[in-house]
Amino acid sequence: MEKQGDGMDFETIVIREGRAEIIVPKLDYYRVSPNEYVPSKAPVFYNPLMKENRDFTVIVANVIRRGVGHRLCFGDSMAGVGVRSIRVLTEAEWDEAYANDVSQRAFATIVMNVKLNRLEDRMHTSKTDANIFHVEHSLSGSRFDMLELDPFGTPVRFLDTCFQAVKHGGVLSVTATDTANLFGVHKRAARMLYGVNVLKTGFMREIGVRVLLKAVAEAAARNERGIEPIVSVTRRHYVKVFVRVLKGRKHAFKSVSQIRFLKLRRVEKIYEPIGVVDVESCEKDFLLLGPLYTGQTCSREWLEKMLLQETEGTLINKDVFRTLETLISDDQKIVGSIDLTGLASSLHVNPPPRSLIIERLVKEGFTACRSGFDNNCVRTDAGLDELVRIIRSL
Numbered sequence: 001m002e003k004q005g006d007g008m009d010f011e012t013i014v015i016r017e018g019r020a021e022i023i024v025p026k027l028d029y030y031r032v033s034p035n036e037y038v039p040s041k042a043p044v045f046y047n048p049l050m051k052e053n054r055d056f057t058v059i060v061a062n063v064i065r066r067g068v069g070h071r072l073c074f075g076d077s078m079a080g081v082g083v084r085s086i087r088v089l090t091e092a093e094w095d096e097a098y099a100n101d102v103s104q105r106a107f108a109t110i111v112m113n114v115k116l117n118r119l120e121d122r123m124h125t126s127k128t129d130a131n132i133f134h135v136e137h138s139l140s141g142s143r144f145d146m147l148e149l150d151p152f153g154t155p156v157r158f159l160d161t162c163f164q165a166v167k168h169g170g171v172l173s174v175t176a177t178d179t180a181n182l183f184g185v186h187k188r189a190a191r192m193l194y195g196v197n198v199l200k201t202g203f204m205r206e207i208g209v210r211v212l213l214k215a216v217a218e219a220a221a222r223n224e225r226g227i228e229p230i231v232s233v234t235r236r237h238y239v240k241v242f243v244r245v246l247k248g249r250k251h252a253f254k255s256v257s258q259i260r261f262l263k264l265r266r267v268e269k270i271y272e273p274i275g276v277v278d279v280e281s282c283e284k285d286f287l288l289l290g291p292l293y294t295g296q297t298c299s300r301e302w303l304e305k306m307l308l309q310e311t312e313g314t315l316i317n318k319d320v321f322r323t324l325e326t327l328i329s330d331d332q333k334i335v336g337s338i339d340l341t342g343l344a345s346s347l348h349v350n351p352p353p354r355s356l357i358i359e360r361l362v363k364e365g366f367t368a369c370r371s372g373f374d375n376n377c378v379r380t381d382a383g384l385d386e387l388v389r390i391i392r393s394l
């Protein structure tokens, strides 16, 4: 018979992340060349570079903790070494966590880490497929206040069951690392997995966020739930969205009504966003990208609350707060943005500073801000012709 702890048949080290002390596979397992580490090669997945991804979870969990007085329960469907759950319990002071992973070695490591952090009475472990884990937590009374889905690659085949395991008003956090699909590099896979037609535009990170939110909103709707995005981030090789889950058809209808197409015009190598439309057919000279989630991808109220934590001496990376500041400075009223570096290069000029262009656009009466997702991009209601005129004049 299998015993808890079976599977620790590899060398480990103990490290610290935030307030968690964790046993992880020895770093040499990750090494594919002297300076290159690949966590998926290790017997149990732990990527130190993804601390920032877990930092976002901890900040959101902290905002929730401060907003409610009742017991809070966190679900971690694909927990790896269990570090995220440990941090939610110790840094955001949640009451309980359920950490699950299908791998025996991961499960054994989580069990050891629970003991190391003395969380036996608050942290529960399991070893099953994530979809089963979600269904096991789908009855009222066993649902989570927040559920984390952090798979290898695309999350699509786990999304439907997620919605059964989150309470009304709770939060679902989803990470996707299949950025080639989300960013329009692998168009056929994007169509197959996400049901979208995407192109690789200069604002591909924003597109990636909207493709993932579209898949999340549709899965919610199939389960008669709606979503309200609270924060969406895209860094390195991942896209991550946090959404509030609201039970009922009214909410489902509202969030799927945001799934629409983005009309684009292509001028040489530059894609100019023209506006959001419903139709599937399109006039000559224009392209349709989507369908995408075209509503707000972040909530200003949540971002403000998350940013308050910066002054509290937390163990969160400073970079994480810089990302939140960039998101809050993006007014998001327009879908899509224009890649200034690409545009300047097609005009054979050096790209002027983005802040200068934004200043000029605003002075001329246009709305303009930096994109919170794509560096070098400006979100504006000015057309490409106006931007070309301004760039040439600077």
Ligand SMILES: C[S@@+](CC[C@H](N)C(=O)[O-])C[C@H]1O[C@@H](n2cnc3c(N)ncnc32)[C@H](O)[C@@H]1O
Residues within 6 Å of the ligand: 044, 045, 046, 047, 050, 054, 077, 078, 079, 080, 081, 082, 083, 084, 100, 101, 102, 103, 106, 128, 129, 130, 131, 150, 151, 152
């Ligand atoms: C990207 S890693 C998760 C890392 C972890 N969330 C963290 O922050 O360190 C993906 C994990 O999912 C587990 N996994 C893969 N397929 C699974 C499935 N169908 N159900 C549950 N866990 C699964 C893997 O064993 C691996 O530990």
